[in-house]
Amino acid sequence: MRKVIRKWFWVWQFDKEEKWLNEMAARGLALSSVGFARYEFEEAEPGEYTCRLELLAQYPNHPESEQYIRFLEETGVEQVGSYMRWVYFRKRRALGEFDLYSDNASRLHHLRRIMMLLLPLLIFNAYIGCYNLFLYMQNHFAVSLVCALLSLTIAILLGIGMLLLERKRKRLQTEAQLFE
Amino acid sequence: MAEANGALTEAVYYILLSLTEPLHGYGIMQKVESLSHGRVRLAAGTLYGAISTMLEHGWIIGASGEAGGRKKEYIITAAGKAVLRGELERLEELIANGKQILGGIET
Structure with missing residues (x-):
């Protein structure tokens, strides 16, 4: 089933x-x-x-x-x-046991890979958002405002995600200073 | 090509030790676990990363397994053995110093 x-x-x-x-x-x-x-x-x-x-x-x-x-x-x-x-x-x-990573170096490597997946999206959305906000201030078209708010919302969300990942990365990094 | 800097990771040390005979990935995991009496369990992703890096450094090479064997086997090179000997010296220094200093301290 x-x-x-x-x-x-x-x-x-x-x-x-x-x-x-x-x-x-x-x-x-x-x-x-x-x-x-x-x-x-x-x-x-x-x-x-x-x-x-x-x-x-x-x-x-x-x-x-x-x-x-x-x-x-x-x-x-x-x-x-x-x-x-x-x-x-x-x-x-x-x-047997199943883990993909057994040391902090490889866990950090994976975490960085995930952060690098989000970073370009964050920058892209922040840029598009700011650009549309700027356009709206010039032309007062509603569509520019909608685009700006949409992109900025996504950017903020991604920003929160990045912060959470960064906290996790810092914890691991500190741990890695003492232990493999 | 023995790298002068620093300590080997525990994973790399044990993988090199296990590859004095040709082994495939799963064989390395099992041998390392038995060498360390069950203490060191290499995770497959970490092992794969370590193997790739050691291949690049020329510390191990792919060994041609028995005919029909689909799994890829690896074996240590002379460069790898030199790295291992260097690490052994370093470890002996750590142990000698540890024993000398801690040996005189009541715990």
């Missing part, structure tokens, strides 16, 4: 998303495919699988990513799906 759940997570909530997927797995629903804000589960033994998600440096069909995914598969990991550069994995508990 399959079960589809529509649920939204912001990019910076990837930890929360992963935790939720593992709570589902603990209840006997193993992730079997993903889409835009859409998760498909299949029935499994409660706690049969561990789920992990990762933002890859390249799209999943890029040769470098394919090589990486093949490497993971050799350790018993299954790729259940992907959305853009995000890839979703699962592994049977019986095959």
Whole structure:
């Protein structure tokens, strides 16, 4: 039996998303495919699988990513799906613990990759927003104001996300000064 | 090509040690876990990153596995062994100093 759940997570909530997927797995629903804000589960033994998600440096069909995914598969990991550069994995508990990162350096590396995904979008939206605001002050067209407010709202949202990620990065960075 | 600067990470140290025989990724994870009596569990992503970097540095190379073996195997190079020996010296210094100083302190 399959079960589809529509649920939204912001990019910076990837930890929360992963935790939720593992709570589902603990209840006997193993992730079997993903889409835009859409998760498909299949029935499994409660706690049969561990789920992990990762933002890859390249799209999943890029040769470098394919090589990486093949490497993971050799350790018993299954790729259940992907959305853009995000890839979703699962592994049977019986095959051992499943983590993608075991030191702070690689956790930081992944976190920076996520921040670099958001940064250009933040700059772009902030720029478009300010530009439209400037236009509105010149021409008083309602459409300019709407564009400005829309872009600035997105920029603020992304800004909040970046701040949350930055806090997490700082915590990890401090930890990394003491421990690998 | 032994790099003069600093300490190896625990992951790199154990991966190099495990590759004195040809092993594929999963084999490295298992051997490192058994070498460290279960203490060091390398996560697959971290291991992959370490392997890629060590290949670039020439510390390990891809070994041609047995015929029909689809999984890619790796083995340590002379440069890798030199790095390992350098690290061993550094570790011995750490241990000697630790023992000498802590040895005289009542805990």
